[in-house]
Amino acid sequence: MLGGIKGMMVTIRSTLNGLRRPVTAQYPKQHLPIQARYMGFPALTWDYKIDEPFCTACMVCIRNCPTLCMSATMKDNPLQQEGKSTRKKIVDTFEINLNRCILCGICVEVCNFDAIVMSHEHEMSVYERNGDRVDLEPLLDMGKQFQQDTAWVPPSELAKKSGAKAEEAAATSDSGA
């Protein structure tokens, strides 16, 4: 009897909690907040300073991908010939089969040019067959969206900044000692 009442109290408490603030998000209309580090589909970033992609199609991510879901080709960079860019080669085509991708983030880790990011894009329903095989243009669009949403700074620049800061700190602590 006592146990029954105790058990009922749990139910009543949970019910009241649920009535006060419902926790269910009505999915297609309402989205849960995305964590800053969330790893969605990989996307290619855009270098706004020169107005070209960061990617030089060096194939490092493609060789390191555990599921072999990407492919790319490179071309001579026309902007370099005009003297606007320091990149000799630039990405010509890039294809990712998002259905094969396991979102492990290895491609981002091995990239030497800050060219690929794990975007916050995660919905893979499409209307046409093979619609998840995305090529360069949608990849860059996804990347631009991600850069805009998160105020993205290239990790190499961040590392330079923090490295300079650390050196500064070390110098001040040395002088202090």
Added chain:
Amino acid sequence: MVEANVQDINADGEALEMMVNMGPQHPSTHGVFRMQLWLDGEKVNRVVPHIGYLHRGSEKLCEGEQYHQVITLFDRLDYISNFNNELVFCRAVEKIMGLEVPERAEYVRVILCELNRVASHLLFVGTFGLDIGAMTPVMLTFRGRERAQALFEAISGARMMHNYFRVGGIKEDLPDNFETMVREVLDLLREDAEEADRLLTYNEVFIARSKGVGVIDADTAMEYGLTGPCLRGCGISYDVRVAEPYSVYDRFDFDVPVGLDGDCWDRYYVRIQEIYQSLSIIEQALRQMSPGPISAMGRRLIRPPKGDVYVRSENPRGEIGVYLVSDGSDKPYRVKVRPPSFCNLSALEELLKNTWVADAVVILGSLDIVLGEVDR
């Protein structure tokens, strides 16, 4: 789902033994697992387990991947406790290379592994209650587990397939508000665990269904190679974290809970107690942790020297071991996994002999198997 056929009929036309198929799509088998039960009325005469429905050839796939890619495969072995799997493979490669992991990385690994253990045990408590017929605890424990998973997502970027541990350290440092986040989650986890504990542990119906069911004595358990909570439920205090301390586990003060009778209730209660122990380990680790480097390797290509190594650690389900053979190239020559659930499952035949068919689900549930790891 369940199909019956008469196996043997005596001269009077009475059925002596009936074969019943349970699974592979039965919800209580926790995955794609099939049991063939031979019943005499309500009594189980013998059982033949059929595994392999989820076989993906992980061990063979490891031979074709570079070392840093293999970690993604280990995520997918025991998909309830991914961090623990990543840890054991990273430790195997570190041992063969003779790498010293920075202290901060070790603490981060311990915290995440223990949180993962709590999340895994919470899932067990909920589904074990469900197996017995208690609907409420699963709501509470799933809420708690989801909080832990959200924390993992904030740290590693993925809810389940984290790919966060690296050979020689971890992928990236923790977010700035990590400590407040963890402390918040710890309190909530403790609340959820306590509530499920209060509802379930001394519940009369629960005890009636699980106490004295599926008893296995210590000697038999050791012969079958049971490890983890299944072995500790029989009263043997064996935990790899204590017996052969790895990482920084020797710096924490924690108990190894053991059971008395080796029945389903003991196996359940050992896990409940382990949740509290793990929470206390996390609190100690948070106090001891200090900033510092997080990786001994950096981004160099992993190319271990020739040789072989065996490394074991404590998974939520028992002792997971990795036997790794390296031929000096950037891919492993052979990776053999000693999966805890597979070895625990081997005792099923013994456990189910001469029990009631209604207890079969309870006994299977108390072993807490994960089919991704059993079949690999």
